[in-house]
Amino acid sequence: MPQSSTPKMSARNVNVFYGEKQAIQNVSIDVDTDNVTAFIGPSGCGKSTFLRTLNRMNDTVASARVEGEITLDGENIYSSGMDVVQLRARVGMVFQKPNPFPKSIYDNIAYGPRIHGLASAKADLDVIVESSLRRAGLWDEVKDRLKDSGTALSGGQQQRLCIGRAIAVEPEVILMDEPCSALDPIATAKIEELIHELRGRYAIVIVTHNMQQAARVSQRTAFFHLGTLVEYGSTSEIFTNPREDRTKDYITGRYG
Amino acid sequence: MNGVAIVTLILGLGLVAWLSARAKAVRLAPAPSGGASRNRSGRPLLHSLPVYHGWYAALWVLAPALLFLVIWANVMPGLVTERALQDSAAAALPIDAMSRSAILTEARNVALGNAQAAFDPRANALIEPYRSAHRFYSLGGALAALMLAFAGGAFAFTRIRPDFRARTKVERVVMSALLVASLIAIVTTVGIVGSLLWESLRFFAMVNPFDFLFGLKWSPQSAAMGYGNEDAFGAVPLFWGTIFIGAIIAMFVAIPLGLMSAIYLTQYARPAARAWLKPMLEVLAGVPTVVYGYFAALTIAPNLRDFAAWVGISNASSESALAAGLVMGVMIIPFVSSMADDSINSVPQSMRDGSLAMGATTSETIKQVLIPAALPGVVGGVLLAVSRAIGETMIVVMAAGLAANLTLNPFASVTTVTTQIVQLLTGDQEFESAKTLAAFALGLVLFVVTLLLNIVALHVVKRYREAYE
Numbered sequence: 273m274p275q276s277s278t279p280k281m282s283a284r285n286v287n288v289f290y291g292e293k294q295a296i297q298n299v300s301i302d303v304d305t306d307n308v309t310a311f312i313g314p315s316g317c318g319k320s321t322f323l324r325t326l327n328r329m330n331d332t333v334a335s336a337r338v339e340g341e342i343t344l345d346g347e348n349i350y351s352s353g354m355d356v357v358q359l360r361a362r363v364g365m366v367f368q369k370p371n372p373f374p375k376s377i378y379d380n381i382a383y384g385p386r387i388h389g390l391a392s393a394k395a396d397l398d399v400i401v402e403s404s405l406r407r408a409g410l411w412d413e414v415k416d417r418l419k420d421s422g423t424a425l426s427g428g429q430q431q432r433l434c435i436g437r438a439i440a441v442e443p444e445v446i447l448m449d450e451p452c453s454a455l456d457p458i459a460t461a462k463i464e465e466l467i468h469e470l471r472g473r474y475a476i477v478i479v480t481h482n483m484q485q486a487a488r489v490s491q492r493t494a495f496f497h498l499g500t501l502v503e504y505g506s507t508s509e510i511f512t513n514p515r516e517d518r519t520k521d522y523i524t525g526r527y528g
Numbered sequence: 529m530n531g532v533a534i535v536t537l538i539l540g541l542g543l544v545a546w547l548s549a550r551a552k553a554v555r556l557a558p559a560p561s562g563g564a565s566r567n568r569s570g571r572p573l574l575h576s577l578p579v580y581h582g583w584y585a586a587l588w589v590l591a592p593a594l595l596f597l598v599i600w601a602n603v604m605p606g607l608v609t610e611r612a613l614q615d616s617a618a619a620a621l622p623i624d625a626m627s628r629s630a631i632l633t634e635a636r637n638v639a640l641g642n643a644q645a646a647f648d649p650r651a652n653a654l655i656e657p658y659r660s661a662h663r664f665y666s667l668g669g670a671l672a673a674l675m676l677a678f679a680g681g682a683f684a685f686t687r688i689r690p691d692f693r694a695r696t697k698v699e700r701v702v703m704s705a706l707l708v709a710s711l712i713a714i715v716t717t718v719g720i721v722g723s724l725l726w727e728s729l730r731f732f733a734m735v736n737p738f739d740f741l742f743g744l745k746w747s748p749q750s751a752a753m754g755y756g757n758e759d760a761f762g763a764v765p766l767f768w769g770t771i772f773i774g775a776i777i778a779m780f781v782a783i784p785l786g787l788m789s790a791i792y793l794t795q796y797a798r799p800a801a802r803a804w805l806k807p808m809l810e811v812l813a814g815v816p817t818v819v820y821g822y823f824a825a826l827t828i829a830p831n832l833r834d835f836a837a838w839v840g841i842s843n844a845s846s847e848s849a850l851a852a853g854l855v856m857g858v859m860i861i862p863f864v865s866s867m868a869d870d871s872i873n874s875v876p877q878s879m880r881d882g883s884l885a886m887g888a889t890t891s892e893t894i895k896q897v898l899i900p901a902a903l904p905g906v907v908g909g910v911l912l913a914v915s916r917a918i919g920e921t922m923i924v925v926m927a928a929g930l931a932a933n934l935t936l937n938p939f940a941s942v943t944t945v946t947t948q949i950v951q952l953l954t955g956d957q958e959f960e961s962a963k964t965l966a967a968f969a970l971g972l973v974l975f976v977v978t979l980l981l982n983i984v985a986l987h988v989v990k991r992y993r994e995a996y997e
Contacts, residue, residue, distance in 0.1 A: 329885060334798065361887030371878035374901050383896065384886045434882070441886060 280475040286340035310490035327363035364438035370430035372422035384441035408436030428459025550582030576695035588684035593677035615657035727968035746932035765932035769942035774917035781857025786864025813862040817922040824855035824927035847929030850938035871905020904992035911985035921946040
């Protein structure tokens with residue numbers, strides 16, 4: 273699959289340390305809008321850690337330290353002039369466990385637009401809430417109970433609510449950290465379908481344990497092992513004809 | 529026989545029983561050598577370890593004998609008196625119950641060595657019968673206790689067999705001992721509530737409960753001086769003073785400061801800073817309330833009065849609601865802070881991450897996500913703090929004053945329920961008057977209110993805990 277002309281985000285020689293321990297070694301990777309990128313690899317390989325460097329969520333961990341350069345549209349997100357709050361509005365994130373706020377469905381979606389001042393009137397906000405829920409594939413299920421608590425939804429609905437919440441602030445990149453690992457197969461299928469629909473509009477990076485899922489939803493796959501990026505290429509290449517033995521062993525289930 | 533000696537003797541017997549029963553059990557047990565763990569040379573293994581057999585025997589020696597001694601110590605005085613009265617010297621006693629018992633008490637005190645000599649000659653005549661009766665019964669009791677100890681020990685000793693389940697029996701004794709320990713606390717509480725209720729009922733027999741709960745004038749002194757109970761026991765000024773100081777002024781200090789320090793400690797402070805600041809804040813909770821009391825009375829109150837006079841408030845008192853309330857608020861800060869700390873910490877990290885990942889700042893996250901999610905816990909903490917504040921005594925006794933004013937002026941002197949209870953019950957008081965009994969009625973009201981607050985608070989906190997676990 274052809275690499276698109278200009279990458280949305282690119283990382284160059286990124287190292288991440290937790291205190292003395294190095295979690296990521298020298299990773300360079302490009303992410304673009306046309307393709308869904310999957311990060312795969314065994315537990316503890318650093319794929320989630322690396323994902324969290326892309327919107328600086330590692331800043332919340334006191335001992336974490338990031339070296340190297342990560343750019344969003346050519347601008348280094350670790351430069352001192354970068355507004356982290358603004359960055360996270362542009363690079364949204366969906367977590368492993370659905371984490372809706374203990375507020376109504378409406379307020380969950382309206383949370384981001386409100387704090388970023390995206391809607392001046394109630395009517396504007398209503399439009400954003402509806403369109404976000406539609407894009408998250410949740411509108412038909414919840415349109416009659418927007419005032420109900422977001423935590424009262426099923427696990428799969430909660431995760432789609434969280435995706436809708438991320439979409440509502442019109443991000444450019446959406447990071448998903450094993451978004452289906454707490455869901456049943458039907459809910460998982462819905463999320464995967466949703467990822468297909470969102471592709472092209474947002475640059476999507478998904479961390480997953482499930483190799484079938486990576487094969488189903490992504491166009492490009494990066495295989496991490498022991499904190500290094502072993503191989504990065506088109507998903508079909510990685511799964512049918514990996515260059516590296518380690519990738520092949522992992523994909524064929526030799527370890528991991 | 530001397531009480532200490534007999535108890536020591538029984539304890540010694542218990543030790544002997546422990547050692548010998550254990551030794552017997554060890555003899556019955558197969559030697560531990562030789563790998564094969566069961567039925568070596570046809571002998572069955574001990575069901576319980578030897579030490580349990582030891583405890584079993586020791587308990588059989590100790591429990592019945594000591595229990596008997598406790599009962600005997602309570603029954604014996606009556607028996608001794610009974611026997612002493614059968615003596616011929618008792619015939620000279622007056623029939624009048626009061627002087628009769630006075631003489632008997634005198635005789636007993638001399639007989640037991642608590643007094644040098646009796647005042648009344650009739651008591652002197654009773655000393656010797658008393659002494660002999662006492663000797664008779666204490667010796668009898670001691671012998672009975674020893675016999676019980678021996679009997680218990682012998683019974684337990686004969687039951688030691690390899691398959692005897694001493695371990696289970698000891699477990700049952702341990703369980704009942706723990707049950708008794710917890711029952712004592714419960715029974716004590718019930719007793720306190722019972723006496724509170726009983727004395728309050730006596731008070732309400734003299735004063736109309738409606739007048740007490742809704743009356744606006746509090747002057748128990750006038751009732752004591754014989755002006756009658758009407759209009760003297762209206763407790764509303766007290767209730768107001770308590771609420772004004774404990775639930776309004778103190779909470780104005782404690783809620784914002786406690787909450788903000790909890791937010792700082794949980795959200796902003798670095799781990800190293802938190803490790804220092806949190807224990808230091810908790811030191812506040814360890815300051816004796818009397819120290820807060822004189823801080824309020826000697827430092828805060830005069831300064832507040834001067835300040836009020838300087839601002840131009842004419843009737844400022846040197847004992848003000850504000851002084852007591854401010855200091856009480858400071859005292860309560862650690863409670864509010866640690867409850868808020870707990871409930872903010874128990875909001876899942878994923879909630880906080882979710883908000884931060886949306887591009888919210890830390891303070892937006894706190895305001896919009898953490899506080900609403902932690903609110904029930906915080907409210908529960910505040911209710912507990914209020915219940916503590918209104919029951920607090922030393923600060924208000926020292927700083928709030930005694931005048932039962934119904935006022936909104938924080939610089940005026942007000943009085944509280946606890947202050948008045950102290951006031952009503954200190955000094956020489958006759959116990960039958962409405963004035964002293966009013967203290968019980970006030971105590972009952974305070975108890976009911978704090979109980980309700982605690983129940984509501986714990987319920988709120990519990991429901992909140994369940995939501996996240």
